[in-house]
Amino acid sequence: MRKEFREAIIEEVDDSRDLPEGSIDIRMEEEVGDVPHDRGDDDEDAILDDELLSGPDIDDFEETNSTIGQMVNRYDPMCDHNENMFSLGMRFESHEQFKNAVRKYAVINGFNIFWPRSQKKRMEAKCASGCGWRLYGSWVQAEKTFVIKRVGSLHSCNRSLTNRQATSTWLAREYMPKIRARLTYSATEMQTDARERFALILNKKKCYRAIWTALSHIRGPIGKQYDMLRSYLEELKRVSKNGTFMMEVNPATKVFERFYVGFDELKNGFLAGCRRVIGLDGCFLKTGLRGMLLCAIGRDGNNQMFPIAWAIVEVESEASWTWFLTRD
Incomplete structure (x- = not known):
């Protein structure tokens, strides 16, 4: 009696599966005695x-x-x-x-x-x-x-030009390297970069908040920076022996009020190579603690600004200007 035989095709089963891009393949040891099952x-x-x-x-x-x-x-x-x-x-x-x-x-x-x-x-x-x-x-x-x-299943919706997940905190973390490399990184630059990289339209106020958050992380809390002013004052006195450096604290509240910086080298440079004209001006400090910056500026031989002395005060007033101008 004629027997018919069919050829058996044995396919070798590959236990590995294609991992999606963005994952790391880590093999685990198989237990001894495991026998592969037919799939x-x-x-x-x-x-x-x-x-x-x-x-x-x-x-x-x-x-x-x-x-x-x-x-x-x-x-x-x-x-x-x-x-x-x-x-x-x-x-x-x-x-x-x-x-x-x-x-x-x-x-x-x-x-x-x-x-x-x-x-x-x-x-x-x-x-x-x-x-x-x-x-x-x-x-x-x-x-x-x-x-x-x-x-779940893959997305079937269209791409959106606005995204609620692009929060100011996320933007601060994403753009931290660029802001750290250049502290003057602007909100307009962030808007342009987000539009080119992510096809994302950002509100300018959100960009400002993101930059402020990143700068706060880079520089640290402003209050802790003021705690280091005494060390900074001593370092200035060490660098410029004949300079004038002074800090004032409210005796009652122990709160910082004024800080004066006058390098002796800048005063000598003004006397040696600048016009005998001194300009005085003040501007607001746009930090969390506010205050005013008072400056004394000269003009050098190239008609460029030459700083002579400056100070940080609580407010711009007659008393603060008098204190600034009567320093040595």
């Missing part, structure tokens, strides 16, 4: 992918995650935050890192999102335009990580 045909794989996209139940995440694959998908802050960066099981160091990653993703890709839940252990983001995009993550105490446990 079925292409239709079964498609069904499995659909189930992962819709997201498993939150309570069954640990059990489901163990069957997905032997990989841990960790968020990389240096990624380009493209539209497909988030995946089920992606790990974050904390809920703050998760929120910052979602916020940067939303701004770069031009999607408006909102946070139905924003807590330390549970966070959820949804599309503000009403499409099916959604992310849900929570803290896994056993791993000490924040994990994405549900991923």
Whole structure:
């Protein structure tokens, strides 16, 4: 009797899955004695992918995650935050890192999102335009990580030119390197850069707040800077032995009032090479503590301004001008 044999084609199953861009592939050691299971045909794989996209139940995440694959998908802050960066099981160091990653993703890709839940252990983001995009993550105490446990469908809405996630705090953090490199970075420059980089239209007041926040972080609190004035005064006296430097504090309230700076080298330079004309002027200080800046200015041989002395006072008045002009 003739026997018919069919040729068996054995396909080698690749346990690795393509990770989305913006994640780090970390292999986990397989347990000894594990035997790979048959995965079925292409239709079964498609069904499995659909189930992962819709997201498993939150309570069954640990059990489901163990069957997905032997990989841990960790968020990389240096990624380009493209539209497909988030995946089920992606790990974050904390809920703050998760929120910052979602916020940067939303701004770069031009999607408006909102946070139905924003807590330390549970966070959820949804599309503000009403499409099916959604992310849900929570803290896994056993791993000490924040994990994405549900991923919705891709965005189907149009790109937005305004974004509620581009807050002044986020802008301050994003533009901190540029502001640190040039402290005179302006709000107009920030508006132009955001329009070119993110196709984002920013309100000028928001840019001002972002720059002020960044400068406050770079310079530190103004109150602590005033605590260092006595050390600064002693350093000035050390550098210019014959200079005139003075600080006055209200004796009753112990609050700073005035500070005078007069380098001996500048006075000698004025006498040696400037016209015998002195200009006096004052201007407001636009800091959190306000005050006035009083200046004595001369003109050098190139008809340029030559500073002679200056002082910071509480207000511009006859008493403050008299105090300024009667210093040696």
